[in-house]
Ligand SMILES: Nc1ncnc2c1ncn2[C@@H]1O[C@H](COP(=O)(O)OP(=O)(O)OP(=O)(O)O)[C@@H](O)[C@H]1O
């Protein structure tokens with residue numbers, strides 16, 4: 745069964761209903777125009793397309809960060825209902841790990857505390873938190889940096905921490921928006937290796953990217969053009 749099934753998904757910004765940013769009557773932007781997409785469990789998928797083609801919009805809908813204007817989103821066969829804030833929050837907390845380009849780490853917390861945060865929010869026992877955080881820091885090569893704060897780290901290490909934090913609660917779905925955009929080539933390779941390892945452990949990963957190297961690493965590429973799925977290379 746597909747993990748993700750999108751049916752005729754539309755997203756319009758600025759129609760006065762679905763966005764905080766626009767006043768009613770402001771010019772509408774039709775960011776997604778009928779996206780149909782199936783993604784299987786354990787797939788690693790790149791989403792490509794020109795700037796403004798709707799990639800981030802699509803990712804935000806997949807992560808239940810934003811509502812769609814029309815259409816349906818099934819996750820593991822169940823409808824995702826973002827109009828119910830507590831269910832949407834639970835979905836994000838339990839199923840999704842979000843990795844963004846600017847890392848969004850908390851600067852006055854240590855690496856360890858940043859990564860532990862999602863587990864504390866889930867109120868897991870202290871011993872469970874210690875072993876999971878220790879495990880993922882080890883796995884991502886961050887064990888010796890656990891007491892540093894984000895600003896003491898290189899960009900690549902900061903991105904590693906952001907990935908650790910995004911997957912420490914073992915979400916079914918990892919979403920990454922331009923995760924290597926700000927990194928040099930060698931660091932990018934290291935980050936891609938991490939995604940590949942996560943993929944090999946059975947996670948479903950969707951990466952928005954402009955970078956051919958990143959897309960080539962993924963098993964499948966979905967290309968967006970003007971808010972529609974245009975083509976998929978095999
Ligand atoms: N919050 C918003 N309010 C209004 N319009 C928006 C909003 N977010 C995105 N848009 C518009 O929706 C369209 C799609 O934007 P989106 O950010 O999804 O593109 P993208 O493919 O991620 O582009 P990029 O590669 O530059 O990140 C663009 O025309 C953009 O200006």
Ligand SMILES: [Mg+2]
Pocket residue numbers: 799800801
């Ligand atoms: Mg974007």
